[in-house]
Amino acid sequence: MSKKSATPAERIIMLKDGLAWHYSLPASVLNPIAKERARQNEKWGEQNHAAEIWLAILIEEMGEVSQALLHDKSGGHAAGTLRDELVQVAAVAIQWLECIDRNGGEK
Numbered sequence: 001m002s003k004k005s006a007t008p009a010e011r012i013i014m015l016k017d018g019l020a021w022h023y024s025l026p027a028s029v030l031n032p033i034a035k036e037r038a039r040q041n042e043k044w045g046e047q048n049h050a051a052e053i054w055l056a057i058l059i060e061e062m063g064e065v066s067q068a069l070l071h072d073k074s075g076g077h078a079a080g081t082l083r084d085e086l087v088q089v090a091a092v093a094i095q096w097l098e099c100i101d102r103n104g105g106e107k
């Protein structure tokens with residue numbers, strides 16, 4: 001019996017007592033986030049900030065999510081940008097995690 005090969009987005013997390021959690025994240029979600037991460041690195045280079053700065057950056061991005069929602073309802077230049085803004089939120093959160101890992105888990 002051949003074992004089904006996992007796509008890069010598929011993961012199996014082994015839990016205690018032999019239980020496994022199998023999940024898959026669609027490429028339609030992951031690819032835009034990876035592309036955004038590459039764009040951020042190209043624009044800003046490696047970023048190493050204190051937690052409060054990362055939080056401020058993340059909240060600024062969340063503010064843009066809120067703006068996109070409001071402009072979708074009431075009109076404005078940010079209408080139609082919700083998905084892109086959510087991708088930026090995810091990319092910033094990933095970048096923050098990368099920073100934590102680079103610095104030995106220090107926050």
Ligand SMILES: [Mg+2]
Pocket residue numbers: 061064065084085088089
């Ligand atoms: Mg944004």
